[in-house]
Amino acid sequence: MSARNTLIALAAGAVMTLAALPAQAVTIQRVVSPGGIAGWLVQDASSPLVAMNFSFHGGSSQDAADKAGAASLASNMLDEGAGDFDSKAFHEKLENNAIEMSFSVSRDYFYGGLRVLNEHRDEALDLMRLALTAPRFDADALTRVRSQVMSGLRRDTTSPNSLASLRWWETAFPNHPYGRSTKGTLETVPQIGADDLHAYVKRVFARNELIIGIVGDIDAKGAGAMIDKVFGALPAKNDLVPVPATQPQGLGRRIVINVDVPQAVVTFGGAGIARGDPDFMAAYIVNHILGGGTFSSRLYKEVREKRGLAYGVSDHLVWFRRAAVVVGGTATRADRTGDAITVIEKEIKRMAEEGPTAEELAKAKSYLKGSYALSLDTSAKIAAQLVQIQTDNLGIDYIDKRAGMIDAVTVADAKRAAKRIYGGGLLVTVAGRPVGVTSSGEPAAEPAAAPRQQAN
Structure with a gap:
């Protein structure tokens, strides 16, 4: 061998x-x-x-x-x-x-x-x-x-x-x-x-x-x-250019990029929450309930299961050192793009206004506690987690404390976090030939351009 x-x-x-x-x-x-x-x-x-x-x-x-x-x-x-x-x-x-x-x-x-x-x-x-x-x-x-x-x-x-x-x-x-x-x-x-x-x-x-x-x-x-x-031989100190703190712009806008493909791809998102924010764990649970990538999420049920508008849809929290966002996406038929966007925006608005139910919160907590072991099932995954926990300044006992932190989130906490991350409006970009969907706040459709940045 x-x-x-x-x-x-x-x-x-x-x-x-x-x-x-x-x-x-x-x-x-x-x-x-x-x-x-x-x-x-x-x-x-x-x-x-x-x-x-x-x-x-x-x-x-x-x-x-x-x-x-x-x-x-x-x-x-x-x-x-x-x-x-x-x-x-x-x-x-x-x-x-x-x-x-x-x-x-x-x-x-x-x-x-x-x-x-x-x-x-x-x-x-x-x-x-x-x-x-x-x-x-x-x-x-x-x-x-x-x-x-x-x-x-x-x-x-x-x-x-x-x-x-x-x-x-x-x-x-x-x-x-x-x-x-x-x-x-x-x-x-x-x-x-x-x-x-x-x-x-x-x-x-x-x-x-x-x-x-x-x-x-x-x-x-x-x-x-x-x-x-x-x-050991590396320099003692780095020499970095300062990165200014910022917030996502363009919330409330919709941008359509013309590209000749059968499906339209939608990216949506808005302001997120810092990893060190006291409401982060509540926001993390709320995000899982809305569109965290599982078959039980609200967006998956409403967009995929009930209406068959897309194969999949999800959103997730992204935190940087100097900004934070919540961002998601889906792909759908050109003639159903407007319907998909309407459903997504409706569910996000409902979550911001009402928050999750007690039943949804309990199920999400159970899933998030049980699934964490999957991020610790190989040496490489554990090593990556050690780096991430240190990066986020969560403490050497975070793995032991995590379940308790999840359990401590109340319905009131979740409702407050939901309003914070989903109540500020969305920036939506669409690439394809979406029927009946146009840009807002700029020309009805923009030509496809050479890409200038990469998804996180």
Whole structure:
């Protein structure tokens, strides 16, 4: 069996072991490395794997307007060669040692992940250290990866899903980093060179706002050594451009983007709620009841089950460091688009005015408590949760406290939260040929344009 197949087989076994554990069985240790870098550890000797997730403050919001996409391009390039290893040699080392390495960006954060068998851990840590501290950004690799990004951006210009979502974010956050594409645009990506990628890494990759989560067959001493090996050589402090606080704009507007496709895609949303707000948990439960993605949500029942207007419909809370929104979407036949929008707006208005029922609240609480274990059923998922809990400043005991926080939400709390997140109006964007649906507050229909931002 190859090293990679062994990793897959052992990971599958680890899934079965972790899935049997309740969320409360996850014991988190705070570890401080000899070099003074803190991280969280869940020690699990059931499988000889180690998973590490981490994040740096500073995602696509650090891109200059004319170099939008730089952070995303850097994330695509970090495993394309580092130190003495060009792209081919770097990938061969990953493959030969069954090392899974990944990078991604959001508007506020740059994320990394590593999963490896313990027997290849030292090799994996060396490669991750090189990727973070000595990326090459070679011209041939950059040309190839940039070409792939450009192909995706060209596809977005005719994708109704992309067009509706891109226009929503751009309209909600005009002239703000949150309104720009994390992937960049057809105009900006060709302007990004290796110097820009090196500059981004130099400003963002630092120890002062580094968040780390480690899960696997490793003790606190080993985790501390692991942390220093990967991150110890990074600069002490980042050099970030401040991002101003903002609120979504365009509420009450409807924007139609003409694109010749059989279905119309609808993106809708409005102001959300900060993760640290006292009403957040109530809002989270209310959002689940309205359109949280399950078959029991009000939007799913009204739009899909009762009227057959769409295959699916949902909405979710999105929180950034400097803004928060609630955003959702659906796709429907062109001649039924108006009906779908009417039903969605009606249900959102009803939720804002009446809130959920006591029965809905009880069912939602039960589901949200029981389903949380699914986010803790693999080492990689737990590592990601460790990073997210730290990012949201929820405390090392959050997993243990979460069920009690959900239970504490009253009907009055839920009604108050419902009014806050659904009572401020919606921004709606539609991409397609929707019959009888026109833009409000601007020309009746807008031509499809090259996408300028990406859905969260």
